[in-house]
Amino acid sequence: MTTNPDQTKPTAPPIAITAAKEPSTLDVSVGPQHPGSGHLRMLMRVDGDYIVSVDPDIGYVHRGCEKIAEYRTAVSNIPHLERPCIIDAIHLNWGYVLPIEELQGIVVPPRGQYISTIAAEMNRIMSHLYWLAINAGVFSGHTTIFMYAFGDRDLFIELAEMLTGARLTYSFLPPGGPRRDLPAEFQDRLLKLLDYFERRLVEYDRIFFSNPLVIARAKGIGTLKRDEAIKLGMTGPVLRGSGVKYDVRKVEPYGAYADLDFEIPVFEEGDSYARFLVRFEEMKQSIKIIRQALEKMPKGPIARKAPLIIPEGEAIGRVESSRGELTYMVKGDNSDKPSRVKIMNGSFRSLIALPYLIRNVHVADMPIIYGSLDYWPVEADR
């Protein structure tokens, strides 16, 4: 971790409390209109080229999903509960549907579970490609990987169009199971795409991941040690980059993950480069999962008729989204509208890493650390 050489400079207090206003510090607001930041404003207290402390000012895309969820029926909630993380829509949809199915006591038939797993893993690859293009590519100025990753992401999107009918906002899993079965030519088109994508990953490795310029910028920057990651409650690739082997697909298997075998990539260093590699390895694992799921695809019905009433009670459901553990708490009161929906997603939980990591680093390191967290402000603001 690069600390500023002379310790006399003011260093930030432990957590998120902005440093005292010293005469030598300057407040720089990296606002919502900035090529290096997403939909949030980071009030950076800068001393020369060193960032002393960052106070993230979020809420620019706060649309009150939890308040609106109390005014829509259980099925009509799916489109707007999916919008916070539009590039990873299946997981937000699946996470919301699991507690409702638990309350209503429905079990999705095995073929529906397999189709949901395939759609979820395809969505994980698309979300990681979006991260690779925007958060790792454009934020660090590497526009070649932006062009490569978005080119390949469009191929996966064409297949998602064939399966669900929409590019990003699938609304594919109402309570009871997926809405559509696999179209005819979907299977061999997907297998051909996976072979092609595996060759492309070798090219990604050569142009980006083992590119000495990227390694120089990302290695050793924004290091989050193992106990710090646990203390701050990190999740997903940020947690697995710091050496904690925790993945909801293994801890509490849902869908068809119980009978598919795949590994969980874990790296010990905990710096931005380790988080880059975790997502890179996860894409390879997703390819393996999709291939197995396509082979073991059972026959039979894909969905079950679900009642429209959410019975009395409270249930918690969680899935492993591309940004980590996504937990939903749905409280029903015997009407067709849920009485309370609480969303705990990966981005809001990794928000605390921003002020914790972006301290005593160069200003140029901020986009790399911010990009390595894969923080999607729309999902965090809900």
Add this chain to the structure above:
Amino acid sequence: MSQETLQDFAGVWIGKISEVVRAITGSGPIKFMINWSRMYALWPVHITTACCSAEFGAMMGPRLDPERFGLQAVAGGLRQCDLIIVEGTVTKKMAKRLKIVYEQMAKPRYVVAMGDCACSGGLFHDSYSIVNDVHKLFPVDVYIPGCPPRPEALLSAIVKLREKIRREEVFA
């Protein structure tokens, strides 16, 4: 000449010159040239208001390559940009900043309202922190529905906007 006569002497001529310039540029080839150059240099502001920015990024990718229309993703100054794409929901907190960004842009500026939330508040029309109608903030040129609209649909909106620029008055 005394001060007053200089004033109205200049006033007459200046008034005249602007009429002459307006007459020249208002007609025929000059107007076509100016509109053609504005049409082919639409630089969008890099402000992502909400989740439609994922599809805006997909449009900026290699598959559709909007630089064929001069749509270059300018990372930076507002002075050079002349197209603002309202990508999705405008919350009340973002509306303040969006208004500031709109006023900083140079004069021939155009607005594309991308997605349902920019057109009419879409999925979140009954939320407490949303500005439902963006056209109250600034005049909107083209509305493109869709949640999010396909990159091709956004490009069709850009093509429609260029059609509008081609036919408009130079000093509108």
Add this chain to the structure above:
Amino acid sequence: MVFGAMYEGIKHIFKRTFTLKYPYQKVLLPKGFRGRHILYMEKCTGCGICAWICPERCISFVPPADGKEHPQNPENRFPQYWYARCCFCHFCTDYCPTGALDYSPDYELAEYDRELLVWSPERLSKVPTNIGTYRSVFHGNKGSMGVTYEPVEKQPKT
């Protein structure tokens, strides 16, 4: 060193581009693509299930413009879509009991002013004609991204 990355970049100079030249080339979208709705007015019974399930309440009911009598529709009311608010989730198409609503691959709905985004039943019942004529073809490693867009030879079956 960095030569691996540079070799990777140079390799792409000699390959065909991956770009779809949009207004001149359009992609043939798969059958179930969720674009604009198509309304079959002879099947619609005006039951209102589509308006109930719609997450944004963007469906309102209006009598037909030409005042023709539709025997199967007692209240003589047909859905009118306000596309500025519709999120294209197509729950209405799935929940429609008589199959009066259908998908269509039409996505070019841009308008200059908002009032034109209100689609009357008659306008909805016209089947779109701007169907794409290109589809993506895999080349393994030949195209720059391994994929190029070729025109569909045979007549696209709608």
Add this chain to the structure above:
Amino acid sequence: MATQSPTREEDLVNKLKARFPDAIKDSKIEGKHRITIHFDKDKLLEIARYMRDELGFDHVKGVAGVDDPTHKKIEVLYFTGSFSRPEIEDLIVVLQAELPRDNPTIASAVSVWESTHFHERETFEMFGVKFEGHPDLRKLLTLDNWEGPPPMLKDIKFPEMGQR
């Protein structure tokens, strides 16, 4: 359930009850992975420290506020989990405290679990629950000079809510 050896959920609950006989009001085991524990709101910090050090629940996944206008109370739920101990990593223990609706205040758990920092700020803004001892309790999500009431309370209906 008269199983011979108590399941790990039961011995976890028994340990908590033994340690805090008066503070733990009642506990419910829902399914294999979920435990809900109602506790007295003044004992939050002791219970939190005990859960983190002895029982190994080292982080909080989220802090949820649930408004209940009929019983005049607001419930605050802490979803705690464990990363460091693999044998209980699939458990989610929900600590539930009831607060009076007119002036909901509770101690802030940031000193024990740092991960609740932004969750408590959000619950403060959405439900008006004051967390004493929170280092930086400011509004987080709504408009900067939003003078309106906490938006998530049930009886607060905004004009546009649920309109056609």
